[in-house]
């Protein structure tokens with residue numbers, strides 16, 4: 001089971017105060033201080049009381065037809081970090097591979113999943129399970145492979161099939177993340193129609209550009225058919241500044257006006273911690289040791305939750321670093 005933690009220094013950096021100030025505040029509020037070595041850390045319930053942030057409730061669907069780009073790894077890592085800022089997070093796994101569900105350490109063989117909701121066997125709210133403090137999950141299993149067919153055979157409206165259910169629980173969560181399979185079917189389109197934003201992770205792989213084009217066209221068709229414009233945000237994942245592949249990919253994105261404007265201000269560097277934590281059923285935030293993976297996901301999560309301090313936004317605009325491709 002994942003067990004995300006945030007260090008005192010991460011909290012003090014956010015508020016631009018000393019560690020002592022944070023420890024004092026936590027004592028005054030009688031919050032639980034836990035320690036690893038001699039370092040104090042906090043978990044969702046205690047850090048929520050330290051940050052005292054208000055969030056603009058949002059639904060994001062992570063989707064692109066390309067597999068292995070980090071939809072699941074980013075869903076899990078963003079969920080972990082957001083929960084540490086005090087956000088109450090719901091992850092919805094609609095991928096029949098159930099990677100997110102497995103990574104969370106949830107055995108879903110006997111659990112109800114989205115297809116059971118669509119078949120009318122169970123209420124959506126009853127499928128939600130607790131993962132850890134601050135993170136809930138609608139699990140998935142292989143049976144979700146028939147979501148597309150079911151939606152087609154039953155002629156379910158794509159703009160309602162998931163949205164009606166998600167809207168019922170939206171007030172309870174600060175952040176809802178839908179982890180989609182690498183496909184373009186009705187189920188994934190319905191996830192986009194239930195979301196405020198679609199997040200498309202791309203990696204240094206030319207196929208990702210084709211995936212983005214397909215997604216962009218899909219979102220245009222949705223707009224024409226259902227009158228709903230769902231904005232797309234692109235996150236560059238597995239960035240490695242030393243490789244031409246990464247540099248070429250970013251220049252291709254930047255030369256297209258639409259993609260350029262859709263890019264998050266940050267990007268996620270290639271880091272083995274993602275796969276290692278996955279292998280151990282942990283999140284990258286289960287340890288409090290600083291790493292580039294933590295730093296990048298932290299910045300992305302702040303963008304998503306819209307809690308980025310103004311000066312951070314200006315200072316950390318990372319796009320210029322991308323464009324030095326002449327050498």
Ligand SMILES: Nc1ncnc2c1ncn2[C@@H]1O[C@H](COP(=O)(O)OP(=O)(O)OP(=O)(O)O)[C@@H](O)[C@H]1O
Pocket residue numbers: 066067068069070071072073074095097099180181182237238239268269270271272273274275276278
């Ligand atoms: N920034 C990164 N650096 C290194 N490895 C990464 C990074 N992001 C993700 N990974 C790893 O890449 C692999 C594929 O990621 P993931 O399973 O999240 O992709 P996906 O888009 O969800 O794939 P699928 O479409 O098949 O569900 C995983 O082993 C994951 O840990």
Ligand SMILES: [Mg+2]
Pocket residue numbers: 071072073095099100179180181
């Ligand atoms: Mg996945």
